[in-house]
Amino acid sequence: MARKTGDKYQAIIDAAVKVIARHGYHHAQVSKIAREANVADGTIYLYFKNKDDILISLFKEKMGSFFETTHHHLNELDRAEDKLRELIHLHFSLLSENRDLAIVTQIELRQSDPDIRYQIGVTMKRYFQIIDDIVSQGIEEGVFRDDLDVRIIRRMIFGTIDEAITAWVMKDQKYDIVSLTDSFHSLFVNGLRAR
Amino acid sequence: MARKTGDKYQAIIDAAVKVIARHGYHHAQVSKIAREANVADGTIYLYFKNKDDILISLFKEKMGSFFETTHHHLNELDRAEDKLRELIHLHFSLLSENRDLAIVTQIELRQSDPDIRYQIGVTMKRYFQIIDDIVSQGIEEGVFRDDLDVRIIRRMIFGTIDEAITAWVMKDQKYDIVSLTDSFHSLFVNGLRAR
DNA sequence: TTATGGTGACTGAATGTTCATTCATTGTGT
DNA sequence: ACACAATGAATGAACATTCAGTCACCATAA
Structure with missing residues (x-):
């Protein structure tokens, strides 16, 4: 059970993203994921404890590596304001470039047992920490x-970015969300008030 | 099918809120909802087309009436800024006072088939319109x-309010979210910049 | 007043379907 | 010939939905 390496492990996760994005969570049967991954149903259980474990692993792998990337990019920058812009930009970019992943994380994976939800929460904490650090730095900088x-x-x-991406996914990604980076950045920093 | 009136219709909806909040969406079987409503399993189908219809109706009834209330309250006020504060306040109040409903709308009902999601989207549009109106008015006012x-x-x-309430629900409602109204209002209006 | 019949709400056990999961068997590489 | 990976048909549990039967109530007639 639960070998975390090998081609098949990745193949199953990628297949799961594809199948869930295309058919929706409720129609993403294990057998369908197995077929998409060119693997037998039973093989899934050599790599994952159960179906929930596929979803948890999917989120951890995909989002976890996104958070790492973000963390490294931000370290290249000095000012909190610039880091904030880069964060928005990276978040929009990543999900723009991975439509299937966007559908899965923004919509399909929000349905889940307490178990899955808890695990997602644990993973998200790392991201919240990154945002908190930017904010704290900005306060220190005055x-x-x-x-x-x-x-x-x-x-x-986070709420604004998340809502923006969800709306973009729901509208079948008809517009370029990355180009809205500066609007959102300015909205955060300058607020709503006319000046 | 689908009589939309009568004690039982309401009883079933209220039972559904309670059961889903307590046991989670995936463990909210029709038979459990029926028992909570003091009604036989089959009776559910005299009032609702199917299980999804319970959830859609639940959202429409509870949120729909909340949106109405909000709309009326806002009409009592003149300035866009005050309307925005009242909107935040009402949103926080309503869900504070209805823990079960908060759990269901913020967490459990986010899982669902395209069907349910679509119907929820239709209902939400009314709320988005209310917010858009406040913003447009604020722009006109200069x-x-x-x-x-x-x-x-x-x-x-919306994203900020929604994220704030979800976080509050997830933390088992340990703090008073209504008292944060002014902080959020000030954050929207004045933004992040030190002044 | 009391029997009769009709109506429609309500019941809950039975049904049938849909999968996640298992495991006896087969395949492959060394 | 051994070890381990992979297979996929079979299993069984879960659960939404159905529907034949019961019950409560009212209107009418004897």
Whole structure:
């Protein structure tokens, strides 16, 4: 059980992304994922404990590596404001370039047992930490306001990005979301008030 | 089928909220909902087309009436800024006062077939329209910036509120979210920049 | 007043389907 | 000839939905 390496492990995860994106969570039977991965039904269980484990692993693998990439990119930059722009840009880019993954993470994987949800939550914490760090840095630099809880600010940033991507996915990705990076950045930093 | 009135119709919807909140979507069998509503399994099908129809109706009834309330409250106010504060306040209040409903709408109902999702989307449009109206009014009044698409601003407002409530639900509602109204309002209006 | 019949709401056991999971068997490389 | 990977048909559990039967109530007539 649960060998975490090998071509088949990756093949099954990629097949799962494809099948779930195309048919929806409720019609993503194990047998369908197996066929897409060119593997027998039983083989799935040599690599994953059960069906939930496929979904948890999928999220950890795909999002985990995205978070790593983000972390490294941000380290190249100095100012909190620039880091924030880069974060928005990377988030929009990644999901633009992976439509299937966007559908799965924004829509299909939101349905799940407490188990899966819990595991997703654990993985997400790393991302929240990255955002919190940017905000804290901005406050220290004196360019971000210091009268609000960091978590409130983080929720605005994450909630807005998340909602924007979900809307983009729902609209069948008809517009270029990456080009909206600066609008969102400016909205965060300058707020709603006319000036 | 689908009598939309009567005690039992409401009883079944309320039972569904309770059962889904307590046991999660995947363990909310029709028979469990029936038992909670003090009704036989078969009776459900006198009032609802099928299980999905329960969920769709649940969302329409509960959220629909919330949107109405919101709409009326906002009409009592003049300035866009005040309307925005009231919107945040109402949204936080409603879901604070209905823990079960909050769990169901924020978490459990996000899992669902395209069908349910579509119907939820239709219902949500009314709410998005309410937010869009506030934003448009603010721009006309000259107090909100006019260089961004109204929908981008709406996504910030809705996304932030939604994320905040989800986080509150996930943390087992350990803090008073209503008291955060002004923080969020100030964050929207004044943005992130130190001043 | 009491029997009769009709109506429609309600019941819940039985049905049938849909999969996730298992495991006896087969294949492959060394 | 051994070890290990892979197979896929068979299993059984879960559960939405159905429907033949019961019940409660009312109107009418004797």
